[in-house]
Amino acid sequence: MTTPSAPALRVTGLNVALAGSRVPVVSDVTFEVPRGMVFGLVGESGSGKSTVARALLGYARRGLEIVAGQVAVDGIDLLRLPPAELRSARGRTAAYIAQDPASALNPGLRIGRQLMESLAAHQGSSRTDDPRSWIQQVLREVKLEPSRALLRAYPHQLSGGQQQRVIIAMAFMHRPTVIVLDEPTTGLDVTTQRHVLETVNELCRTHGVATIYVSHDLGVVAHMSQMAAVMYAGRVIESGPSAEIFGTPRHPYTARLLSSLPSYSRATALAGIPGHVPAPGSQPPGCAFEPRCLISVPDCRLAMPDLLPVAGDNHFARCILADQAASAQPRRAEFREQAQARSSPAGALLTVRQVSAFYGPKQVLHDLSLEVSEHECLAIVGESGSGKSTLARCLVGLHTAYTGELTFRGAPLPAGIHRRDNEVARAIQFIFQNPHSSLNPRRTIGQIMSQPVQQFSALPRREQDQAIAAALLDVALEPSAYLGRYPQELSGGEAQRIAIARALLAGPNLLICDEVTSSLDASVQAVVVETLRELQRSRGLAMIFITHNVALVRSIATTVLVMHNGVVVERGAVSDVVGRPAARYTAQLIEDGARYAVDDEPADRPVLPREGQA
């Protein structure tokens, strides 16, 4: 049944649409993956990459349906199989690894039991003769010691990385032909991510599995895959060898996606992609990227270009200007970190002395001290569990279980927002990680924005409205288009900019940003970070920027503090800490992150001031 020449996986003309209305969500996706190859599928939210990933197993999320195309595994079209055969093919010939390992495992069953069940799901397989030894072998393959303790553990007793390894073991258990990994490391820290990815890579090569790696992370895909496809608005807009796609991108979207990534090696301004992906059903008649493209010509609006071969080996792009794509990358200003760092004659704005914070009996911060001066942007970097968010919550007054001393403008800062006065509450503003959860879904943007103005100013109504409109313009949002809308009608990037505008309306002196871009796509992250950086400089704000992304620090901060397990491991100027880390932990953090970074820009790119973007 296996034709010798057939690739392990061949997808032809795959189309997925909204059930009923037939509005296309994924259109004309075609690619093939031979055995042993890792194929990357990249795109931002709304690109349709996860829809494609699920369709590879003949599955469509509720509300969607696969309307056309073939998904041939070893020459057999999964989409034409009767339900019973499709069910038996899933897991045995095509396996799927989901994003969140914790929700893929049953919390009430022991690991050993779940592995046995997964093995028993496909009776008659030769592996079921000696299930125990087979499970032990599979676990060793994913670098887990098949001890009794592991097999008797419940999922919550394992770390995120271990859970993901168990899932990978289940996926590889039946030696499938195809494995689909859908954002498998998104929730993991960089170091864990590196270990998991290495394991997957090794397994795919040794067992000759065709692997589809779906991710929004360009860097990881560039390093993991040999071939890749970039998706935008439900279509593949560029495909080819990974080295070529990410080295010499031929589609303006790919080029600009690369420009929006922060760099580990240089301090550059970030060039985001303003605008948003068109929704299904509201796509322009021409190229879907045309409205956001910097090099578009009138012809781009006529029709969606075909996926055409471009210079290079097996490299395709869906753009009529493919040869000019390089010029679509906006110039990125490289700035000198030293010049940016002021000698801070203004003195300390905020002083933190020997703060230890607790959650119940658990101590999460240990004798932490820091200082933020006026106009300074301090980055706090750390992995999850480092205590960086707890520190932020202590500073703004949301967490009160701490000892130590906080001083703001020379006066002691009481613990808890209720014990602080209005003036201090105004001067220290906080921006939350998740923009949608920080905006009340039952209030319009106008109502949300009027809260800080009414609370902190005595302006007459007319001037309040002016202030609100001005704040929206400061974050590059048109007031008339947003004031009457509700938060759930906004994209993540828009919502986060509303949250920033709300904080600005209070007229703060110190702005604390807690992982404000971690839930955003790279192109949107770049826009938000640039907005913040320009506001910080033009208004002379002091800012504490909390992040897990070391590269991002270079693009925004002047000084940095690295935290690990509630302790400061290193602090100093950004260029020193990131360029020449002194602590082993910092060096490891940078190395693990930089391993998967795409550094596309030639070093001799001219250093020019960046033009303001709308």
Add this chain to the structure above:
Amino acid sequence: MANEALPLPPATPRPVTVPLADIPATRNRQWTRILADAARTRRGIVGLALMVPVVLLAFVGPFLAPHSPTAFVSLPFAPPSSSFPLGTDVLSRDVLSRLMTGGWRLLLMSSAATAVGVIVGAAIGVCAAYYGRSADAVLMRGVDLVLAFPQLVFGLLLVSVIGPKVWLIILAVGISHVPQVARVIRSASLDVVERDFVKAAQLLRLPSRRVITGEVIPNLVTPLMVETGLRLTFSIILMAGLSFIGLGVQPPASDWGVMINENRLGLVANPWAVIAPACIILLLTVGTNTFTDAIGRVATGVERRRRPRRLAAPTAAPGADGR
């Protein structure tokens, strides 16, 4: 001066096309939308079809009744005839007329009791969740105390001591709902008060009262509506039950509960005098309960019967989202 630090408009005023005052304060009438959506589901239609005729009968009936509900018009327990379609009752009054005039009091008193129960219960639940710690403990233990009495026993005691006053009956039935409503709303609020927008309001140092009314309660519309519907059903049953055992509406006033009780004796002679009021209470409670079910299913998204709302932001559009 707090004003100085505010970002005032620059010297050249930028165009502000929509002044804030032009935006309606509440464009999003979520509860009316849920009601309208629920009315279009199959369950909702069935519920309304059962409930609406009974409500109409109760409120329009008094004006259309062929006889006085208290007039002795024939022999006791006369079987149905052309002039008395449902026959007569124990005191030879027209059953149809008593049926048509006997509902409005029950409905009004049930609604009032529901309002008392939901308002008091929700207030306790929200405050317990928002203030937490000792406030939570005190409020919820107080509620447990009420819960310790079998529903209504306390109320019955009061009514039998003080007498069957309308306000007392409403209060007794209303209070008996408080524990359940408080528990449900507390657990729903626990979820809301942990959300970041509540923290954001606290960071603005808004008074707790405004955080609760402005940020927490608007996000409790769904559980509040479901509880109201459910409690209304129970109120009707309790009210009719109270009348039945003689502690509710007092004779000679007509009332469905009273009718069932006083006509039991003549079940063989004229069964309609009992069956008609019993059926009408059944239709009403099944109807309200079914419609409440529809509300719950629409609001939690189990059943989708929504008119296309304004499209969400393109990148967050459902269906195209990668995750």
